[in-house]
Amino acid sequence: MNSKVSDRIATGVFVLLASIIVLLLVSLFGYILVRGVPHISLDFLTTESSTVSAGGGIRDQLFNSFYVLFITMLITVPLGVCGGIYMAEYAKPGKLTNFIRSCIEMLASLPSIVVGMFGLLIFVNTFDWGYSIIGGALALTIFNIPTMVRVTEDSIRSVPGELKEASLALGITHWHTIKTVILPSAFPGILTGAILAAGRVFGEAAALLFTVGLSTPRLDYGNWNPFSEDSPLNLMRPAETLSVHIWATNTNGIIPDIDAVSAGASAILILSVLLFNLIARWLGSVIHKKYTASK
Amino acid sequence: MSRSITLEIPEQKSEEVKENNKATDIVLDIKDLSVYYGENQAVKHASFPVYKNQVTALIGPSGCGKSTFLRTINRMNDLIPIAHNKGEIVYENAVNLLSDEVDIIALRKEIGMVFQKPNPFPKSVYNNIAHALRFYGITKKKELNRIVEESLKKAVLWDEVKDRLHESALALSGGQQQRLCIARTLAMEPNLLLLDEPASALDPVSNAKIEELILHLKEDYSIVIVTHNMQQASRISDKTAFFLNGNVVEYDDTKNIFTNPSKKETEDYISGRFG
């Protein structure tokens, strides 16, 4: 075969493969949105889910998803940022640092179901918390922390070394330099990474099955005392999230409108993830512009 | 035990005495200094003094160890894990700067450094100077304003930026940024200034301004400057040390180095035969 002909064929194949990827995304998104969006209504978002009859909504699941996400990020962000600072600024090359790297790598490659099992073993059974939001959030923290550490470390490393030197050369301590010079410069990157990580946490289900459980107690949305039993803010209550709900209704649900509820909930999930992506990109570029603005 | 020298000098030659006195007051006494990066020796047995209120220029081809030398003085080289050193740098006849007992934070406050590439913080002009002051507990608005103005005036930048103190420092021109970096260092009231090719990244006009500024600063500070530019070294410095492959080949009055070098390598370098 002529080498020019084979070059054309190869190019064609690569274009084809790339189109497959694009087509996949378009059809997946298209399918979910076309099937799901018609089911989304104010009613769907604000009524309780039903376990037996049709017409149930996803109010509690939606709230739970955001609440679990919020608590998770509340723990993960400070921990991950501090871990990232340690890795980028304080870790000296050597055995200890290699070991910490291995630990992070290990946490990152744990299957999320295994993280869920650990949560079940420790938080649910050993600590005897039962299924709880805090247990789920801690499990998700394990799942999320490697990402936060990596994002922080990368963002800090991309801060020009001259800035750090400038501050240190003025006789400012390393830590104060990190706080007032390095972190502000790394902030856009950390923020973008955190929002993208939030999107991943929002859709996660396997780590939550055994930690926050498959049910939600009756909630009183007028009660905002986090220590009260029926308060939505209660950290010790079980809380089925949106993605767990999709799995549960499809796996052992008996409601007649499984497909409708799942499609609607999936559309909400996808739209949220899309939103997280857009916000991350937008915020990232806005802050970056503001930061480098030479006005 | 008095180290005073002035007493021994007859009074009638007061003008000359003053000169002499300046020339013999040593800020830094470098004694057999060697700096290593791992196995690689970047500075080899350097020994020479740096005098008070003088400009000491370090010249030599790139990679000859002069920047390493400069960064060893204020211990910026501590940031490089594989760097280690031997020898002494005695400061003000009192403290060996390389000793473990030295408080690096205090040392860097006292010995300011300005880098080759202007590196202002991505903050306002004002906060570039106030940043370190606040760390040192100066938080009163009035006090801050005073020091900011004073340091900007010392760096001959005040007139150019007094109306844009609260705009981003990144909006200044390269030369202004470099003078801001100098102002920022002066605000710490240092005793000795280390300048690492401060004008090499700038246009000729800014370059000239920086040179003028250095000559002006000499009255209040002692200055060690690394430079590639031999004309610059000859214009602004009192003493010159010529570095080659980590060795201090020659150290002398700048005049002598440029008119009558005693070593062949020095002559080759300043006449442009290599480097």
Next chain:
Amino acid sequence: MKDEQTITAVQQRLLKSRQGKAKKNEFTGRFIVTVAAIIMIVATISITIFLATKGLQSFLVSGVSPIEFLTSTDWNPTADENPSFGAFPFIFGTLAVTFLSALIAGPIGIGGAIFMSEIAPSWGKKVLQPVIELLVGIPSVVYGFIGLTVLVPFMRNTFSGAQTGFSLLSGVIVLSVMILPTITSIATDAMISLPSNLRQGSYALGATRWQTIKKVLIPAAIPSLLTAIVLGMARAFGEALAVQMVIGNVRAIPDSILEPAATLTTIITLNMGHTTYGSVENNTLWSMGLVLLILSFIFILIIRYLSSRRKL
């Protein structure tokens, strides 16, 4: 003028005599971030220890034979007499979906990567990059749901061998889509980071683009491309819910890829909730978790090996 007084003054300024504010500030900061690092170490170690201890209980306490567990194909933990605990079908299922999905997603992902780096570096990346990021973002239950409502009926109606549509192949296809973005993005990074003089050298010799890709670029990037595939596999073997929703979850080794199967993760997902904590059956689920943990160790080792080769 120098006298002892000024010398002492200089010494007082520069020597570490006092417990200064600066020192305290630095200590606090260093302390906080070190604690964060220690927490990560503690988490990793405790996960390993707790899961290992719990996972070994079925062998040490319940008396299940580890050899039976790993090699027997007979899984019947609830039988009244002689319950059997052969988890091999699930280990097989896990390995099967992992390798088969890598076989599908690997070429497509690497093809996409080459498209982005060699064929259309300017706009190709602009289009494909966000596409890939969005694909990563789709939650796995959504993949499972689409598999369940689209892929499974499609399988049922298309292939006569697939009676229910729930099959190993369905699981493989869902996983392929899920790991595709991982493979594509890492492979793209690998291709882009190739030194450009490789390309120039090859083109200068008159090679066509395809010859350059095949003879020069791919061989140069092969360890990184393999890393991309292995990372994809590492994601595939641990995926639980999406696979569980389409694979059928039976306890036998399938005769063909059109028959239903099960993996370690799907069995854990299904049974963890309704077995009694501490029972033999429940313990064997923890042993499966331990197998997953060991598998992820193995994947880390493979990735390390590959990246050490990359440096050569």
